[in-house]
Amino acid sequence: MPPAGAPGPLDVAIRDKVFTTIDGVRLAAIDAVAFTAPPGSFTTLIGPSGCGKTTTLRVILGLDRDYTGHVRLPTADGRIAAVFQEPRLLPWRTVEQNVRLALPEALAGADLDALFETLGLAAMRGRYPGELSLGLARRAALARAFATEPALLLLDEPFVSLDEATANRLRALLVEVWSARPTTALMVTHNLREAVELSDRIIFLTERPARVRGIYDIDTPRSERDAVWRDAAIRAIDARFPGVL
Numbered sequence: 001m002p003p004a005g006a007p008g009p010l011d012v013a014i015r016d017k018v019f020t021t022i023d024g025v026r027l028a029a030i031d032a033v034a035f036t037a038p039p040g041s042f043t044t045l046i047g048p049s050g051c052g053k054t055t056t057l058r059v060i061l062g063l064d065r066d067y068t069g070h071v072r073l074p075t076a077d078g079r080i081a082a083v084f085q086e087p088r089l090l091p092w093r094t095v096e097q098n099v100r101l102a103l104p105e106a107l108a109g110a111d112l113d114a115l116f117e118t119l120g121l122a123a124m125r126g127r128y129p130g131e132l133s134l135g136l137a138r139r140a141a142l143a144r145a146f147a148t149e150p151a152l153l154l155l156d157e158p159f160v161s162l163d164e165a166t167a168n169r170l171r172a173l174l175v176e177v178w179s180a181r182p183t184t185a186l187m188v189t190h191n192l193r194e195a196v197e198l199s200d201r202i203i204f205l206t207e208r209p210a211r212v213r214g215i216y217d218i219d220t221p222r223s224e225r226d227a228v229w230r231d232a233a234i235r236a237i238d239a240r241f242p243g244v245l
């Protein structure tokens with residue numbers, strides 16, 4: 001047993017999640033999605049469009065309580081931070097104000113220099129969101145999430161709609177900032193290459209209504225995951241789960 005108060009795994013079991021559309025049609029979104037994410041690990045959910053990935057994150061976030069099953073968070077009283085495709089920054093506040101507004105009282109006045117520096121935002125602290133590219137706004141959203149020192153970090157396709165060079169840079173920054181303070185992270189993506197680059201555990205979901213198709217664990221250190229390694233990992237995954245590519 002871990003000592004009391006130590007982070008445990010994120011433990012998720014969602015069954016029979018159904019939506020009723022505005023025309024009264026019942027839409028089965030999730031059949032059975034059950035998995036754990038070990039403490040301090042980076043876990044990725046990957047699956048076809050519309051299979052129920054964002055719904056899974058919303059249930060974990062507590063935004064949707066209409067489901068059967070359970071969600072056990074890494075710590076009972078820990079903070080959850082979420083980064084969505086939309087950076088969701090307040091346009092009338094500077095980057096730094098946006099980050100500081102999210103801080104809990106215990107972290108008010110925290111020294112954010114190292115975080116802004118790591119994310120390449122040192123010169124952007126006084127800028128307004130309207131002055132930022134999408135890539136920079138996503139960095140600001142990541143800064144805001146990490147600054148709160150969350151017990152759980154949820155990431156919903158944080159690199160989508162970025163040009164490849166910007167997405168690569170942002171993935172490297174995420175690894176850097178996350179490695180400095182590993183927190184249990186759960187990311188949703190469509191991008192298997194991104195998943196093998198970042199994850200300790202990849203959870204493959206079926207078409208809607210989602211079920212877990214399989215779980216793939218990676219123990220190669222991130223620093224050793226070069227292009228050759230990634231190609232081999234993707235081939236191994238395709239052999240085990242045909243059709244995921």
Ligand SMILES: Nc1ncnc2c1ncn2[C@@H]1O[C@H](COP(=O)(O)OP(=O)(O)OP(=O)(O)O)[C@@H](O)[C@H]1O
Binds near residue numbers: 020047048052056
């Ligand atoms: N509030 C809602 N009311 C009705 N249907 C919904 C609602 N939210 C989601 N859905 C439907 O549930 C299914 C799962 O949606 P969800 O957004 O979780 O999928 P996803 O895997 O994240 O999709 P994508 O990969 O395209 O982002 C979809 O068919 C979606 O249209």
